Amino acid sequence: MRVKQVIFLVLAAAFFLLPWIFPAVRNHAPGVAVLCGVAFAVLWGNPYEAVTAKLTSPLLGAAIVGMGFGMNLAEVLRAGAHGMIYTLAGISLGLGLGIVLGRRLGLQKNTMYLISIGTSICGGSAIAAAAPVLKAKAHDIAIASAVVFTLNAVALLVFPAVGHALGMSQYQFGYWSALGIHDTSSVVGATMAFGPEALEVGTTVKLARALWIVPVTLFLSMCVAPAGEGEKRKIRFRIPWFIPGFLAASALVTWVPVTAEPGSFLKELSKYLMIVTLFLIGANLNRGKLKELGVKPVVHGVILWVILAGIWCGAIHFGIVR
Template identity: 45%
Template sequence: MDMEKAKFSLIRIRSIQQLLDRGLTIREILFWVAGLICLLPGMTAPLALVMGLLFANLLGTPYATARTKATDYLLQFAVVGLGFGIGAADALQAGKSGFAMTIIAICCTLALGLTLGKFLKIDRKTSLLVAVGTAICGGSAIAAVSPAIHARQHQISMALGAVFVLNSLALFLFPPIGKFLGLSAGEFGTWCAIAIHDTSSVVGAASQYGKEALHIATTVKLARALWIIPVTFVAAMTFGKGKGNIKIPYFIGFFILAVLANSYLPMANWMVTLIHQLSHTALCLSIFLIGCGLSKKLLLAGGLRVLGQASILWVIISGMTLLVIINF
């Protein structure tokens, strides 16, 4: 046992020495500099995304595996941090007001997505992944459903590529459209939460419209994200011949705890302000890292038919949701 411990310690020391001896490449140095720029106070989500896209397609991005894990943790931290600025009563009201629309939107999106996929002659599993990603929460939903239906890597890549392209567009298109149509903060927040795929883009778009829109969008979006669980079970039974491996978004529970803590525990104003600032910084950095993963190869991986399915589905659902919000 002592020999094994000594051997393990020697291997660890050598690994540390190799890490210290290894020099950083120019690309890695530029990557760290860009990441530090995202920490500056004036950074916004769209600018962070543009920086990431440029970096990925002009220089190539290092640290692929570590970057993916860091993105997940940063985004989850950002979302949980936003919970400290939301009251429990407001969260319940926002969730209640968007509940019926969320259910209708999810059911319509899944049905329409599978129909479009069949019409465009896209295989059922890829079509389902695109529909689920559009209906619930983009890449997170695709990641949850994929193992449950035993999707292949190329099917996952095509669905992710199409959804990521549209997520990037939403971050830029939604705020100007909302302002042009004169949407209120509540209307815009609800629209973002239901019509945009990934939580990162929902939060990024809503943050440009003000604090109230951001709070409503985050609450309704996370209520929508809870549908990952039942939809994954149904998909596993229908497509995967069994329940498969189902990933549950545990950070939603921490968001709820943050809302409760903000509502019922005494917290100093400076502490809440600090958490908000850290959440905004984490959001910008996570969106930069997401942009770094959107290489030209991934963006084109979806192919025209899959991208067409995702685009048509997204435009229809976004338009229908917007009409309902404006008129009702």
């Protein structure tokens, strides 16, 4: 056990330090990190599973906020506003297709909604926000999270390869990643591997997409969530803390020029924090979670994801979305 713990910590430290010291490995580090985390957990077992499960969310948030320190707020808001219509169309299409497909497959209602919401908005964050509104059981949350996470891991490898094969510009790839990948961490990881402009575009558009957690959870509260006997429906929603944190960091470096230089360092540091976070996220997928998946939820998630990612890829490649 002690040997396993030491090797795990050495790997985590390596994924933070090596991309920082050796620029040549940076493009491949995000995908390799998540795959190493998955392989370690499935083949040997995560010795710090309880700790990494708690750490990944705050580390992910801290890395995203750190990236905000290197971005101009006006450009962030412009990119977010430009992608708003596409985001709304994608979320509407994703939820609609997800519900129709889930009913055809005979999925349980909460599993169907959670996978659809996770795919359409922002992966694990959307599932975490919607689960208490739907009064979803732990089993439903685990299945939806495992499906979405597995597809996120695939996206880290597939998206950059497809983007290069199609000759996408960094701007195009950033947009495609933001609209076609579930989780914010995987959007950051894939765009980081593609280039700095792709990273900035992907992060800002993705965070604008994540804001749709609020209206979607309000809709679930009012129209979908079950109400107890004699009770009124309760309106619940929450915004991931890293979104206002990212905007505040961008505002600081935009309006207080003296913070630009340290802000640039924090942005650079956050990239390597994200890579080690991807390793820890991968290490949270254990054998038990894989066994819980089942065929139907996986089929639901894969078909929905392939359709949405394919539509956005075609729309961007042929200039329909600019």
